Amino acid sequence: MRKRVGLTAFVLLVGALLVGVPFVWGSDLLGPTADYAAPAATVGESMAASEAPTRKAAPAPPTAPPLPPALLHPATVAVDATGFWSWTVLDRRTGALAGSANANSAQRTASMIKAWLASDYLRRNPDPSRSNLSELSEMIRNSDNDAASYFWGLDGRSASITRLIQTCGLTDSKAYIDWASTLMSARDAARMGACIGDGRAAGPKWTDWLLNEMRNVAKDQKFGITPALPASEQAGTAVKNGWIARSDGKWHVNCLAIGGDWVLSVLTVYPASKGQGYGENICSSVAKQLQA
Template identity: 50%
Template sequence: MSTSEGAAVPRWVSGADRAAVPSPAPPPPRVHVEHAGFLSWALLDRGTGRISGSANLAAPSDTMSMVKAWIAADYLRMAADGEISEARLRQLTIMIRDSDNAAAEALFEAVGRRASIERLIASCGLTESSAYGEWWSKTTISARDTVRLGACIADGRAAGPRWTDWLLDQMRQVRGAGDFGVRLTLPDPGRVAIKNGWLLRDEDKLWHISCLAITGEWVLGVLVRYPGTLGFDYGTALCEEVGRQAVAAV
């Protein structure tokens, strides 16, 4: 089941008015994936700004390491008028490529912790997201806000004009455990910038997984939570399959 944002296009118009009516938007992608637990997804068409997704695309979940893409962007934008040390660039690089938590803690401190998440919400126009104390990993987000975050990174609002291409390039070089999601199903995975989050939480014994993928044509967000007994690979496979179906019509 899917939903979408955007104005409806009249089905019938007179011959005189037909030329003035824009072409109908393509139907939203249809996605059907059997799953246990919670699953939400959204797809943003970067050409039109249209967002399609699951019926629960506004439902909240948490970011885990996905929010590291914002932490990096926030730091880079604020440092745009000055030089960034080699040590900081290395922290930024390993935080994105390797999802290094120590680097994330240092950079989150540098950008003001909770204040950075509040800037994320304001700068990227998020409507279903909130900070969680001083924890970056427990930032609340929806699938719809995930694609808004991705668009905010892609169009330069997040990191600024000087550093946006650099950040997207780091996101294309994610490696190790964090390299999963829709790009593994595509013929040219190297063009897809990603940042994923994953954690088996002690509080509820559920795997929490978040997937963000950005290309020149679209931004995809997938959020899942499911019983810990199913394992990590169960969730990465959900992100891959949802993404494969969602972007197939783009």
């Protein structure tokens, strides 16, 4: 009788324990086991997916507002003139060029090339003597031909024009006989002006000095483009004009001006009987029309 009671009590105890296991297993009182770890991992992955931010397409970069026209800008130009004339205007902010249909036709530069002769020397000789610096100033301000011949020699003559083409990215120009006979198109002259203005030509040390010299050329050499500009712009415009009546009976009058956001070049060739003023007036007419 005692054995049967003991066995019954044991069975009742085991039954009570088995009834309690599912509740304890599903509670937070026990840590995960190998059998329970898989659902936990699944829950973790689901949470990561639900918490991940939704990706949106990157917004388009803001469009820069269009630049206002430069003081001198592309426009229709008409000049009633005998002989050859061409022009190019360059936007210094963008490098954009516009010009006459014959803007790629090369003509003799005359004294216009002196701005490059000074640039080439100063870039390669950043510590010039006082004497040479004075000669450079005379060459730019007063268009001294002897000084130009001197620096033409120091610059290596035609080698200087080769460097000009390479440094300033010219496409229509070449050396010919002497410095005054250098052949250059209107669009290349504008490129040269931009090259001087941005420092590639004379280098960082001397660019400001050279531009100041070009802003202070002798009064009788500020013909053509400068008088056609608003009075407020004239003093700040750098110029180097070229003019020569050659033995072939023709005047070559060329104008180069560098403004704050533009460069303009005008080349002319016409019968010598018309005088220098004829070419000067063509330069002025083009500059006026490009301000319209």
